[in-house]
Amino acid sequence: NEAKYSAGNIAAAIFLTMLLMGAGITVGLWFLIYKRK
Structure with missing residues (x-):
């Protein structure tokens, strides 16, 4: 059981x-895409 x-x-x-x-990873990718705009 243990x-x-x-x-x-x-x-x-x-x-x-x-x-x-x-x-x-999702936040990192979103940040990179957002920063590129």
Whole structure:
């Protein structure tokens, strides 16, 4: 049961990291496009 909980925490951490990275990339690209205009 503890191993299952640990795996869930790791999956959640990876998901949050990917979400933050995706948001950062999106904002970065938007900023570059906006700045170019």
